[in-house]
Amino acid sequence: MDFATVSPSSDADPFSRGFFADPFPTHAALRDAGPVVRLSRYGIWAVARYDEVYRVLNDWETFSSARGVGLSDFAKEKPWRLPSLVLETDPPFHDRTRKVLNRVLSPAAMKTLREKFAAAADALVDALLERESFDAVPELSEAFPLAVFPDAIGMPPGDRHNLLPYGNMVFNSFGPRNDLFNDAVRDAAPVMAWVQLQSQRDQLSDDGFGAQIHAAVATGELTAGEAPMVVRSLLTAGVDTTVSGLGAALFCLARFPEQFQILRENPGLARAAFEEAVRFETPVQTFFRTTTRPVEIGGVHLDEGEKVLMFLGAANRDPRKWDLPEEYDIARKTVGHVGFGFGVHACVGQLLARLEGEVVLQALARKVARLEIVGAPRRRFNNTLRGLESLPLKLHKVH
Numbered sequence: 001m002d003f004a005t006v007s008p009s010s011d012a013d014p015f016s017r018g019f020f021a022d023p024f025p026t027h028a029a030l031r032d033a034g035p036v037v038r039l040s041r042y043g044i045w046a047v048a049r050y051d052e053v054y055r056v057l058n059d060w061e062t063f064s065s066a067r068g069v070g071l072s073d074f075a076k077e078k079p080w081r082l083p084s085l086v087l088e089t090d091p092p093f094h095d096r097t098r099k100v101l102n103r104v105l106s107p108a109a110m111k112t113l114r115e116k117f118a119a120a121a122d123a124l125v126d127a128l129l130e131r132e133s134f135d136a137v138p139e140l141s142e143a144f145p146l147a148v149f150p151d152a153i154g155m156p157p158g159d160r161h162n163l164l165p166y167g168n169m170v171f172n173s174f175g176p177r178n179d180l181f182n183d184a185v186r187d188a189a190p191v192m193a194w195v196q197l198q199s200q201r202d203q204l205s206d207d208g209f210g211a212q213i214h215a216a217v218a219t220g221e222l223t224a225g226e227a228p229m230v231v232r233s234l235l236t237a238g239v240d241t242t243v244s245g246l247g248a249a250l251f252c253l254a255r256f257p258e259q260f261q262i263l264r265e266n267p268g269l270a271r272a273a274f275e276e277a278v279r280f281e282t283p284v285q286t287f288f289r290t291t292t293r294p295v296e297i298g299g300v301h302l303d304e305g306e307k308v309l310m311f312l313g314a315a316n317r318d319p320r321k322w323d324l325p326e327e328y329d330i331a332r333k334t335v336g337h338v339g340f341g342f343g344v345h346a347c348v349g350q351l352l353a354r355l356e357g358e359v360v361l362q363a364l365a366r367k368v369a370r371l372e373i374v375g376a377p378r379r380r381f382n383n384t385l386r387g388l389e390s391l392p393l394k395l396h397k398v399h
């Protein structure tokens with residue numbers, strides 16, 4: 001293709017507070033502008049329609065992760081942290097670390113955790129039912145992952161709260177060097193050192209995910225240097241994401257009370273209700289890829305070495321793909337949503353995330369008559385994650 005193609009362009013800033021407060025009109029405009037759109041502010045390409053997001057996710061040979069899945073191109077800029085051995089790699093190198101994580105986070109592994117997680121969810125909801133009202137972000141959507149996930153990893157007690165600012169930092173770092181990025185990484189050194197220490201074998205119990213990752217050194221699957229880095233990936237990707245996912249589910253069920261009543265009548269829909277919240281709110285809103293060759297998307301030519309921004313949240317509400325995408329409907333067939341990505345990099349922790357979501361929503365479905373929002377919810381702004389800072393809530397008891 002050596003003829004000029006006029007490609008759609010947008011001056012939208014998808015990393016601004018105005019956008020984060022209400023991304024949906026811009027999502028619609030980007031989808032309607034064309035299958036691929038130039039974002040003039042950043043000199044990058046973007047895909048916001050379902051079909052193109054799906055295509056980019058599923059073609060790792062053309063759309064590489066090894067040059068970083070944020071705006072920064074590792075071929076041109078030094079990464080701000082040591083690149084992840086799973087997120088920021090391509091096959092075949094990627095598949096070695098991925099294989100270990102697939103095993104550690106397998107369906108069989110989830111089975112061993114279910115009872116413990118369900119008991120923790122029941123206890124937390126029971127305690128919150130005794131309260132007049134509470135802030136569901138710190139006291140439920142953050143408290144639950146912090147109560148179960150560090151134990152599942154086998155982390156030592158104490159300091160576990162550091163996981164939240166650490167995740168916030170890393171997810172901000174995928175964006176441009178705006179104030180969110182700069183504020184998040186300003187005091188990064190101590191928390192980075194803390195995470196590195198937590199990732200060492202001698203810090204971890206003998207029976208958690210951490211020890212299981214380190215065991216892959218003995219089998220020759222990982223080197224001794226790689227194992228702590230793979231543990232780091234769990235510590236990075238495992239908390240803020242599920243916090244945002246649980247917050248999304250609570251916010252949905254509180255705003256759509258008829259859906260909560262459907263869930264109460266059939267607590268077996270808890271997993272579906274969580275999944276639909278992941279589609280509807282899309283906790284991880286965006287990731288980038290970098291083109292490894294010249295490629296055409298919908299008649300538009302992209303050069304090699306171009307950053308492509310995938311709007312996962314826009315794809316999950318694309319009316320070309322979904323019926324009534326703006327409705328939270330726990331009976332919807334959500335199969336195919338891209339809230340956990342797709343392809344070789346699809347969320348490796350998605351079974352754990354679903355387990356957490358399921359047990360919390362089951363506890364609510366069985367114990368709570370109604371969720372009432374008792375104050376103004378506030379958004380938390382992050383370059384990658386969509387979530388809440390505050391959700392004042394009251395749980396009404398079943399009588």
Ligand code: OVV
Nearest residue numbers: 084086087232233236237
């Ligand atoms: C999916 C994800 C998000 C953030 C960090 C990582 C992975 C990692 O592997 O470090």
